[in-house]
Amino acid sequence: MTCRRVGALLHETGMVSAEKMHSVLEGLAAHADDEMTPAEAAGALVEFGTAVSVHVDDIDSIYEDYAPLLARAAEVAGGRVTIAGVRIVKGEGGFEGGRCDLLEFERDGTLVSLVAEHFSEDYYDHETAYLAIRETAHADDPRSWRNVDFAREPGSVHDNVIVLATPAQGEALHEHLGLTLF
DSSP states (O other): OBHHHHHHHHHHTTSSOHHHHHHHHHHTGGGTTSBOOHHHHHHHHHHTTSEEEEOSSOOSOHHHHHHHHHHHHHHHTTSOSOEEEEEEEOOSSOSTTOEEEEEEEEETTEEEEEEEEESSTTSOOHHHHHHHHHTTSOTTOSOEEEEEEOOOOTTOOOOEEEEEEOHHHHHHHHHHHOOEEO
């Protein structure tokens, strides 16, 4: 599989416009026809603007990095939902053994509060990040945010990729790229 094939599939399934497909492929011109691993194919979903990547390694800060993550997700979702005031409300105690914080933000002016277990100041709570990303899709959007699973090489670490897709688009990603959505 190549980036060109990923782009064509995303266009054929209505996930990206022809213009978006061509602009991404132009930017990757030197590598558009290189063979890709399943992890690279999942990453290409982010490059084409149909998914977000949640970093599994250390981030700058839980106090600052959830906001840009949710902003990217809202952009992928078409910007129909406004996300503002993203903040961490510290729980009691330190990080040893996990600290129970709250990730709070306004979604179209309504407060959303999600429990987040943090073991460090520089790692996301991935379950909470996923739940927060789900809040960026408009209620009448036929697409839903789904985690992307792919064959992984032993000993390798890959960011979590979360794609916004309809069930039919998810089936196409599985059938043609070997990516499983859950």
